[in-house]
Amino acid sequence: MVDHVIKRFRATAERHASRPATRIRVGDGWRVQTYAEFRRRVDSLAQGLIDAGIEAGDRVALFAGNSPEWSGADFGINTARGVVVPLYATSTPEQIAHIVADSGSKLIIVGGRSEAERVIEARDEHPMPPIYVFDDYEGRPDDVRPFAELLKEPTTAVDTRLEQGTGDDLSAIVYTSGTTGLPKGAMLTHGGLTAQVDALEDFFDFSPEDSSLSFLPLSHALERAWTIVVLLHGCLNTYVANPRTVAEQLQLAKPTMMVSVPKLYETVFTTVHQKVQASAAKKQIFSWALKVGRHNQYAYRSGRTPGPILTTQRALADKLVFKAVREAMGGPKKVLACGGAPLRPEIEEFFSAVGLPISTGYGLTEASPLVTFNAPGDFKIGTVGRVLTGGELSIAEHGEILFRGPNVMAGYWNNPEATAETIDEDGWLHTGDVGYIDSDGFLTITDRLKDIIVTLGGKNVAPQPIEGLILSDPLFEHAVLIGDTRPFVTLLVKPHAPSVEELAKKLHWPGELPDWMNSSELLAELKKRVDEITAKLPSQERPKETEVLAEEFSMDNGLLTPTLKVRRREVEKRFKEKIDAMYERLEKLRHG
Template identity: 70%
Template sequence: MSNHVVERVRRVIDEHGHRTATRIREGEGWRTQTYAEFGEQVRRVGQGLLDLGVEPGGRVGIFQGNRPEWSEIDLGAGTVRAVPVPLYATSTPEQIEHIAADSGLTVMFVGNKSEAERVLEVFDALPALQHVVIVKPYGGMPAPLRSYADFLAEPTPAVEERFEAATGDDLASIIYTSGTTGSPKGVMLQHKAFVMQSDALDQFFDISADDESLCFLPLSHALERAWTYVVLMHGCMNTYVENARTVAEQMVLAEPSMMVSVPKLYETVYTTAHQKAAASPLKRRIFAWALKIGRHNQYAFRAGRTPSAALRAKLRVADKLVLSSVRAALGGSKKILACGGAPLRPEIEEFFASVGLPILQGYGLTEASPLVSFNAPDDFKENTVGKVLPGGELRIGEFGEILYKGPNVMLGYWNNQEATDELIKDGWLHTGDVGYVDTDGFLIITDRLKDIIVTLGGKNVAPQPIEGLILADPLFEHAVLLGDNRPFVTLLVKPSLPAVEELAKRFSWPGEMKDWVNSSELLDELRRRVDELTARLPSQERPKETTVLDEEFTMDNGLLTPTLKVRRREVEKRFRHLVDEMYARLEKARRGD
């Protein structure tokens, strides 16, 4: 049973019971619990589920933001061999109904009133769902709801009897994919897959019980879930961030030594640092100089050399003036600063390395639990997503598609053998991503297979590298290249409002933000910069027209995934009228009308 997540965490509880396991900000202080206390809560959850009649393999939903209770419920379900089914805290009643019905949930854990009300809206349509447990009860709760405190039960020997039959082959979770096309599918992941990944990381990283991590990506997503297992299986302290919008202040308060994030956080820190430096010509010069000194020190270390005494002396000055303040914004130095979920732009990777916070990129997908490849401190290469996970294999298939085989590949899609057979062929997981393995064995992702644009002229255009070029300019917050089955490619952009405000002040534009965003002056500036940034690209890859969007991209409005990637198809659909107008204008101009 050593390849079962709960068994691994139990070992930590036995060895480090006195250490702090979980922490969450409440008011002006922290609410903490030790590993011994955490273990007791896990067993009480297990007993509570037994009391509700949950059988081995029974599915229980977890629908709340990141809190210690999330992990208590997760591991408590695993203890009695039940299968947790996470739902994103942003899920709509329609999404809840689909996931609950498809997986056959009998128990649903919710965080607060908002989540409870969305479940209750579809409760009558879900006959299998018998119990709804709320972590934060409120006054006047309707009958189906009961509080988490009332649900928890004193453990009996029945909990241990149930756990004795647990194996690594048990399902650790059914995670529903975000469903960029069609209805979300339930990915079945086993305990042994998560344990295998943690053991693989131990070959390259020195993670100890003295380390602390910040848990702010949604636990309902495979990346944060798998990483939290690693944290808890090593006896580290995990700080839970319930509201991801507070992550900037929480990083500073928590000062974690380890953190896994998606590119959006690093992009925000990068943009903010550059905006502060732009306040005056002197600040810009000092900032650029400090980054150059930091970069040259990194080059020396990577080449296996000790930087010269002169360079080290300059680094001390650069650190005092600039670099240390960037590290402080992320809560200080890091033993592990990882990135996954989407490509990280090269200039951002270089920026963080220069300030002494090298980011280790990795790659994966939910169907691989989710790890496929990663960079390690002593075995990394910039602008790659690292080498394949030990125990896994990579192959490049038709159209450059990345194929993966390994013990952490999903068992299949829940109740959907047809979709499983489409994705896994002869044991190889077809990732849908395009890339190649370089001569040193590092994986490089070039694009999503389904995102490749094929113009009317038959030209294949990979949008992500082009969008990356454009997003290197801080004036652009989002950039979406279009042109599938069209005569040429065009661009939709969402400008960065702080950068727009700075431009407006510099050029004395009249009015206020809403006027500036829709102004011809801003559009001209955006087009000029797009032309400049893409000037060296082949003709078929250069956008022929740019249109400005003034709507925010959020998870709530469906334009961003839970890992903050842009939903390209949704953007194209939402702004279809603007896209059609753009191509109509270009066609009219071509005809000379």
């Protein structure tokens, strides 16, 4: 089997030349590109890069939002046997300077004015290579060239260059969005990426009739790897330029496949539950329908066919409740996957009941990124599935998960010390995550090793399960447990504004939303709910105080990662004064 992404892509593009490969919403319609057109653009860029002096193994930075052009550039760079260095669309000039300098990128392709201006500003930190921009703009400096100038008529030089490519070639250097220190560049190979494609084929039936929605950042290892799966199977990839429009795009595109992070599923779950709260009758019907859906799923999971009564009830539940949820998600799904962070079991159960089972998985950039996954015929709710074909799992000291497999990175670029710390002599990748493997081989993640809180009294507290419990209440949007080297744990919470508004109106609080977010009434309600939710936890795991944060959590302000996980260390740093004040208050109370 060919183990080079572009060689496989070329075979796919030949087989499905006239089928649509990419599309993006423009105005009231779609801009569509066939596989033949996409292949021509990829080869044209490869020729342009060769003409520009890019050699095999040279790095080319790619700094843009999601678009068909992004994937075209990604594949074009790899066709010339260049190495893609993706930059997040939210990258600052300082981050750009570090990544471009560390990778030694010979050229940088940017999306538009915003990205170009940040690259120009990054010159203050480090000289920048030639810059090419997808979307030309007025007032563009002369040394920022239109991307169209890179597109050349392909010659045999492209084929000759590609023929020499192997699975050991680097496809990309993806810089980890670490919470501490400078990001490190994980070297991902073509062989590692194709091994993932093969592993998924054992469990999922991909067809050229399928389509996917790409809205997670393509600069992230998860979305990039999934896009490779989509485009290597002749499927249609729909690109979402603005992730805030994903709900609308789901309705318009009606994809049969999608990879997401928990945030989308949590939002749908919360929205559906909120909609039925206003009416006692709706609430009763909804609860009944979910119960019916769950019992149907239990029957299938135990290998039984639901009886006639349950089948009739399921049809009614579908008509009254489930169909509307599926329509909000853009219709039925062949693949509905989730990665990047833990997904709460009640959300998995909900989507399973409505006929949209989610295949949860686990991975990290250093594994290209897939380690384990649940599949439609081989899953266990509450776990992240079994290890991919050809891979091995082991649990080390302190419960750390170790992984060994064909898709482990070749190491960190220019950083042998960090590589040696992460991949041991036996080839085991030390993930930094904590978990356990059950007797059936399914993996459960319990926390990040570095996130484990060790209190002043030496008690170990895993924050993620506790935060997950708290977030099961829709009044909470984000929850961050604090307590490392402190006498006990406390809690920072960001309330969910629509839920706060609904509660305030119901309880007739005075004022408007900004007043309610900072009110003593809200704080009292949040504390009461935290106490109730955590009442059965051991004493050392129960927050002794709760502080409200009004600031939004986003990628732009650095409080969320590109997969919408909370940057715990950044939160602790940003709100240090609030945290210190909280502990000072508690200390005074303790000592009268």
